[in-house]
Amino acid sequence: xxxxxxxxxxxxxxxxxxxxxxxxxxxxxxxxxxxxxxxxxxxxxxxxxxxxxxxxxxxxxxxxxxxxxxxxxxxx
Amino acid sequence: xxxxxxxxxxxxxxxxxxxxxxxxxxxxxxxxxxxxxxxxxxxxxxxxxxxxxxxxxxxxxxxxxxxxxxxxxxxx
Numbered sequence: 021x022x023x024x025x026x027x028x029x030x031x032x033x034x035x036x037x038x039x040x041x042x043x044x045x046x047x048x049x050x051x052x053x054x055x056x057x058x059x060x061x062x063x064x065x066x067x068x069x070x071x072x073x074x075x076x077x078x079x080x081x082x083x084x085x086x087x088x089x090x091x092x093x094x095x096x
Numbered sequence: 097x098x099x100x101x102x103x104x105x106x107x108x109x110x111x112x113x114x115x116x117x118x119x120x121x122x123x124x125x126x127x128x129x130x131x132x133x134x135x136x137x138x139x140x141x142x143x144x145x146x147x148x149x150x151x152x153x154x155x156x157x158x159x160x161x162x163x164x165x166x167x168x169x170x171x172x
């Protein structure tokens with residue numbers, strides 16, 4: 021079973037990487053970029069018997085820092 | 097206009113970050129994780145007049161290293 025886990029910073033948490041990218045795009049001549057937020061994506065190939073609870077626990081224990089990050093699980 | 101750009105390593109390119117995560121999950125007692133690939137996701141807020149070509153150019157010039165990475169653009 022393929023899973024896609026998207027980890028992104030919570031709203032209100034400063035995103036220096038995103039800001040740096042936004043400035044770099046502007047410097048390259050791309051206008052009209054109002055905001056950039058950078059995140060991480062993990063594509064997991066797990067056994068079909070893996071439960072939703074186990075996936076949730078993987079995210080909370082290892083993949084995401086839930087103090088500052090949200091995560092979302094998509095089944096492919 | 098909101099865009100989501102997903103940057104992932106091409107098939108065949110070694111992914112040490114993904115391998116480290118796979119081993120860490122196994123160490124935490126999660127069995128059946130056969131593969132992990134790590135990637136990046138950028139959420140851009142761009143002007144509605146931004147063309148597909150401009151977005152493509154942003155990816156090729158800054159967001160992705162097309163030698164080793166693929167990118168995919170999704171409009172939200």
